[in-house]
Amino acid sequence: MDLEGWAAAGLYDPAASNAAERRDLLVFLASEGCSVEEMQIANSRGRLFALAGDRRIRPLVGLLSLRDAAARLEVEPSVLTRVWRTLGLPDNGIDAPLLTEADVEALGTYLDVRTFLGEDVALAVSRVLGSALARITEAESSAMRVGMQGVIDVGVTGDEVMTAKAYATVTRLVPRIGQMLDTLHRQHLEATRVHFEDIDRELTERTAFRCGVGFVDLSGFTRLSQQLPLGSLSEVLSVFEETATDTIHARGGRVVKFLGDAVMWVSAAPDDLARIALDLVTHPRAAAGGIDVRAGLAYGPLLAQDGDYFGTPVNLAARLVAIAEPGQVLLAGELVDAVSTDFFVVPGIPHLLRGFEEPVTPYTLSGA
Numbered sequence: 001m002d003l004e005g006w007a008a009a010g011l012y013d014p015a016a017s018n019a020a021e022r023r024d025l026l027v028f029l030a031s032e033g034c035s036v037e038e039m040q041i042a043n044s045r046g047r048l049f050a051l052a053g054d055r056r057i058r059p060l061v062g063l064l065s066l067r068d069a070a071a072r073l074e075v076e077p078s079v080l081t082r083v084w085r086t087l088g089l090p091d092n093g094i095d096a097p098l099l100t101e102a103d104v105e106a107l108g109t110y111l112d113v114r115t116f117l118g119e120d121v122a123l124a125v126s127r128v129l130g131s132a133l134a135r136i137t138e139a140e141s142s143a144m145r146v147g148m149q150g151v152i153d154v155g156v157t158g159d160e161v162m163t164a165k166a167y168a169t170v171t172r173l174v175p176r177i178g179q180m181l182d183t184l185h186r187q188h189l190e191a192t193r194v195h196f197e198d199i200d201r202e203l204t205e206r207t208a209f210r211c212g213v214g215f216v217d218l219s220g221f222t223r224l225s226q227q228l229p230l231g232s233l234s235e236v237l238s239v240f241e242e243t244a245t246d247t248i249h250a251r252g253g254r255v256v257k258f259l260g261d262a263v264m265w266v267s268a269a270p271d272d273l274a275r276i277a278l279d280l281v282t283h284p285r286a287a288a289g290g291i292d293v294r295a296g297l298a299y300g301p302l303l304a305q306d307g308d309y310f311g312t313p314v315n316l317a318a319r320l321v322a323i324a325e326p327g328q329v330l331l332a333g334e335l336v337d338a339v340s341t342d343f344f345v346v347p348g349i350p351h352l353l354r355g356f357e358e359p360v361t362p363y364t365l366s367g368a
Contacts, residue, residue, distance in 0.1 A: 212273035217262035296320030
């Protein structure tokens, strides 16, 4: 379409101060295969500059509503509305054009999962998937902005054409990242299967196991966060997460979650649990960065549910890390007798810990 056609479509004003820039943007979008209809939709949303990238992530035209999907899948619209919200996705109304054919197929997969596992379990899995993907996309978006040095943000560049070209380039990775997620999903399913097969199955409950749990956090993090610039604080957290992940996985543990300046992990073997904690509190990267690390450990029956672990050992380990000194590893309960003679355990003064009626004696762990 020529300039006159774009002007007729409300996309171009030859008298505007940015007419030349807008012309170059429209020429670029047309070269990327963007239709006038797509341009009009993007322009109405204030994202004409992002169209070439946005359409690579999700199309703007030919979308179906949740009501359309419900009719096709032969369920009540409320069923799909509920899972859509559970997935953490924006609820724009049952008749809003939201869904591609792939989205409808994904909702059909949810219905199959519900048939096999029941609605409560299917919704719980959907909730975890939505939460995990929200974090992944937050990380992706942050990485794009940092890695591209702001050129995908029109507010930074002030140049729609530059931003459009940069954003279109980086979003070419999106389909490949999707393929990578599928591959990694299969790898993690295999690793998780092995993890649960290695856990002590003496307990009769299907989702309960006897396992070790640990917490490590950064001692004095509140003070540190008040003293450091945000950029430096980000670097400290990145180093901590990288170091914790590598150390835990190196000894066969599994990271459960990061909670700000803390990490929770599980390990089937008491000695591996102990070695991970000692490796973390004495890690050279922490020492080089002036970071003090402390740990709390426990062992016993745990409930594995929705990608998390629950039970008295979890609460105990969390309370122990809170009273540990910098560089100290505390353990209590049956873990004291479960670790081998490769370690020294020295009893301390009994503490009244929140959530525990009787005083708990913490033991300090060290290598033999």
